[in-house]
Amino acid sequence: MPSPTQHAAGQPSGAARRTPRNRRLPAHERRDQILDAALHEFSERGFGAARMDDIAARAGLSKGGLYAHFDSKSAVFQALMRRMLLPNLLFDVRPPAQPSLAALVDGFLENAYARLEDDRFIRTLHLLIAEGPRVRQAIEDWRADHLRLLHSQQAMVRRAVEGGALRDSALTDMVQLIHAPILLAAVLRMLQSDEHVRDVMPRLRAAHRRLLLELLTPDPA
Structure with a gap:
């Protein structure tokens, strides 16, 4: 079984992977969306190489919008585990x-x-x-x-x-x-x-x- 940390063949990269800007969502839905985006980034890049900018872009948020929910990459990782x-x-x-x-x-x-x-x-x-x-x-x-x-x-x-x-x-x-x-x-x-x-x-x-x-x-x- 291939590791989730490996890129899937033919998967688009960079801006092509990013989610368009989304309508305003309830806080719990936005949080889930951020965590789904983070799960992709951490799985593809590893925790060390993943960046908050890329998590924000994949979730369709600005970096400031991401920080309104999580104050650090560690906090995002903890929330994923929880x-x-x-x-x-x-x-x-x-x-x-x-x-x-x-x-x-x-x-x-x-x-x-x-x-x-x-x-x-x-x-x-x-x-x-x-x-x-x-x-x-x-x-x-x-x-x-x-x-x-x-x-x-x-x-x-x-x-x-x-x-x-x-x-x-x-x-x-x-x-x-x-x-x-x-x-x-x-x-x-x-x-x-x-x-x-x-x-x-x-x-x-x-x-x-x-x-x-x-x-x-x-x-x-």
Whole structure:
């Protein structure tokens, strides 16, 4: 599979790639547009070589318009990571039994596997793998947010186990294991053919659901 950091054959360059000036958009739509443009630039050029001028041009903005949303290239990179690579949470402020555990699991899987279908998720993950070791400072805030969410989920799961709402299992010992099949699915999407992914993904999701329900449902005894 060719790396997103390589130029696609026949792809136009320079001004031909740039997006025309756009009508006024709501802030959240403009932010998404900027991040899509940045994902292209970082993937093609790498973080070091990408320029704010080129991100602005691809998004159809002036450089000043870009700086009205992000004050640095590092801030853009962090926002990219936050948009696609913060973990979905199985439990938030709701007790696991309200609604039922099965309903929470199904909602969690629906959100997580839907995100896998968004090509921007895979491209952002590839960007993190390729550029992360070289831009550790640029992703420091994202990493802190990621760990904070996992620590919060771990504390909630531990309370649920102590209250009898969840079974004590390997999954509750380390909540990262709840997310592990999703990472496997992402790796399959990056490495395997589309045909293989279409065949295996429904089975992986079904197995993931069974794993969660079997290891988290409290023992009736």
